[in-house]
Amino acid sequence: MAIKLYNSLGCQIQEFQPLKDKQVGLYTCGPTVYWYAHLGNLRTYVFEDILKRVLEFNGLKVKHVMNITDVGHLTSDADQGEDKLEKGAARENKTVWEIAQFYTEAFINDLKTLNIIMPDVLVKATDTIKEQIELIRELEKKGYTYKIEDGIYFDTSKLPTYGALWPNKMELKAGARVEMSEGKKNATDFALWKFSPKDSKRQMEWDSPWGIGFPGWHTECVAMAAMHLGLPFDIHCGGIDHVLIHHTNEIAQAEASYGKIPANFWLHGEFMLIKTEQSNEADKISKSKGNIILVSDISKKGLNPLAFRYLCLTTHYRSKMNFSWEALEGANNALLSVYTKIEELQKSGLPKTLSPERQKLLEEFTADINNDLDMPKALALLHETLKSSLPPAEKYALLLEYDKIFGLGFGNIKTTIVPPEILAIAQERQQARQNKDWNKSDLLRQKIENLGWTIKDSSQGFELHKN
Numbered sequence: 001m002a003i004k005l006y007n008s009l010g011c012q013i014q015e016f017q018p019l020k021d022k023q024v025g026l027y028t029c030g031p032t033v034y035w036y037a038h039l040g041n042l043r044t045y046v047f048e049d050i051l052k053r054v055l056e057f058n059g060l061k062v063k064h065v066m067n068i069t070d071v072g073h074l075t076s077d078a079d080q081g082e083d084k085l086e087k088g089a090a091r092e093n094k095t096v097w098e099i100a101q102f103y104t105e106a107f108i109n110d111l112k113t114l115n116i117i118m119p120d121v122l123v124k125a126t127d128t129i130k131e132q133i134e135l136i137r138e139l140e141k142k143g144y145t146y147k148i149e150d151g152i153y154f155d156t157s158k159l160p161t162y163g164a165l166w167p168n169k170m171e172l173k174a175g176a177r178v179e180m181s182e183g184k185k186n187a188t189d190f191a192l193w194k195f196s197p198k199d200s201k202r203q204m205e206w207d208s209p210w211g212i213g214f215p216g217w218h219t220e221c222v223a224m225a226a227m228h229l230g231l232p233f234d235i236h237c238g239g240i241d242h243v244l245i246h247h248t249n250e251i252a253q254a255e256a257s258y259g260k261i262p263a264n265f266w267l268h269g270e271f272m273l274i275k276t277e278q279s280n281e282a283d284k285i286s287k288s289k290g291n292i293i294l295v296s297d298i299s300k301k302g303l304n305p306l307a308f309r310y311l312c313l314t315t316h317y318r319s320k321m322n323f324s325w326e327a328l329e330g331a332n333n334a335l336l337s338v339y340t341k342i343e344e345l346q347k348s349g350l351p352k353t354l355s356p357e358r359q360k361l362l363e364e365f366t367a368d369i370n371n372d373l374d375m376p377k378a379l380a381l382l383h384e385t386l387k388s389s390l391p392p393a394e395k396y397a398l399l400l401e402y403d404k405i406f407g408l409g410f411g412n413i414k415t416t417i418v419p420p421e422i423l424a425i426a427q428e429r430q431q432a433r434q435n436k437d438w439n440k441s442d443l444l445r446q447k448i449e450n451l452g453w454t455i456k457d458s459s460q461g462f463e464l465h466k467n
């Protein structure tokens with residue numbers, strides 16, 4: 001069955017065909033490891049995971065490469081401000097290397113907690129400095145670079161096709177919103193190599209043909225993709241904010257150096273937004289807005305982290321999505337109710353044959369997921385399947401197939417299913433503990449015990465066990 005995907009290059013749905021028979025090269029922009037990934041970031045990684053699972057469901061072999069930005073991403077995407085990693089190190093009184101390692105490990109843990117399949121190749125920017133320098137030299141040889149006070153820059157006016165690949169999207173061309181580095185020739189020019197400051201030593205810096213410094217953020221992804229996938233490869237993904245700057249600049253470097261657009265398909269996930277007390281309008285989740293929520297916050301509320309994955313499935317990846325704790329609790333309850341039904345269904349074992357009804361539902365499911373990853377529809381089909389008159393064993397087999405895409409752990413339900421009323425009492429008790437209201441906390445513990453459950457406090461929040 002054909003896979004249709006919305007290609008940001010050209011802004012249209014296109015049938016996906018791999019460049020090489022049944023093999024897909026997939027590159028997804030990874031995290032800048034100066035802090036924990038927030039739920040907005042993780043929405044993007046869940047969308048990319050679903051894409052990978054859909055490709056594999058269709059019998060394709062995916063080679064997935066992701067970068068870890070441990071140097072070079074400045075506090076503004078337009079190459080202004082401080083290096084996010086150096087800033088993180090100063091904040092935590094650690095070395096930059098320690099910060100990078102700590103948050104890389106935290107990121108990998110989050111991926112595991114959310115059942116996101118690990119990339120085949122996870123590359124650190126600091127492990128590919130040589131390749132990045134080679135790429136910049138190539139750009140220099142071809143006349144695309146110039147030097148100013150703070151670094152080597154890409155001259156976007158030398159590339160007539162700069163930004164032309166995104167129809168109607170090149171607002172950045174006007175340049176008015178971009179703060180100009182002193183000496184930069186065009187607003188859209190970007191740093192390829194930044195010099196270390198003359199008066200201080202950076203923790204991460206390397207020698208180069210242009211002087212001691214570090215590479216710009218936009219160079220790493222091109223160098224790594226070329227190294228691990230070869231150009232062009234099949235699909236490049238990231239969040240929607242990458243279209244105008246990061247991906248535009250990746251394309252510019254690949255066109256200028258290799259004469260190629262790096263990837264055939266470009267897929268972008270929309271933002272996750274959140275309303276805060278300060279503003280009535282939903283804002284994008286971001287560290288600078290101070291409205292971030294982490295995976296560990298989900299466990300602290302006694303909710304299953306996979307409920308976040310379930311919540312992501314309820315909105316199409318190209319639509320904005322509002323996060324709220326009520327919505328997450330709703331997703332948690334929905335997931336627990338599915339788990340309860342599966343626990344019952346799995347008692348029947350797996351069927352020996354494939355009935356025409358099951359085959360029909362599987363085809364419907366495949367059509368939904370292949371239609372630009374229509375997860376809301378696929379999720380609706382899950383609930384229809386549960387309500388259908390299909391025999392239990394057939395239902396169970398079908399759910400396991402669906403879960404190859406959903407990744408909600410249907411084949412391995414270990415979670416104790418906590419009824420929502422017990423959870424509500426536990427959360428009230430957690431609140432009482434935060435307010436140091438120990439009497440109330442003890443009373444609520446007793447109430448939970450009387451209902452047949454035990455609550456244990458943990459560093460993550462609390463755990464509930466059935467007596």
Ligand code: AMP
Pocket residue numbers: 029030031032033039040041042043044238239240241242269270271272273284285286
């Ligand atoms: P960063 O670590 O800032 O480079 O971001 C990692 C990924 O998360 C990128 O693909 C971003 O486009 C994406 N991203 C950042 N903020 C959000 C958000 N609020 N919702 C969805 N994706 C986001």
Ligand code: ZN
Pocket residue numbers: 028029030221246
């Ligand atoms: Zn990237």
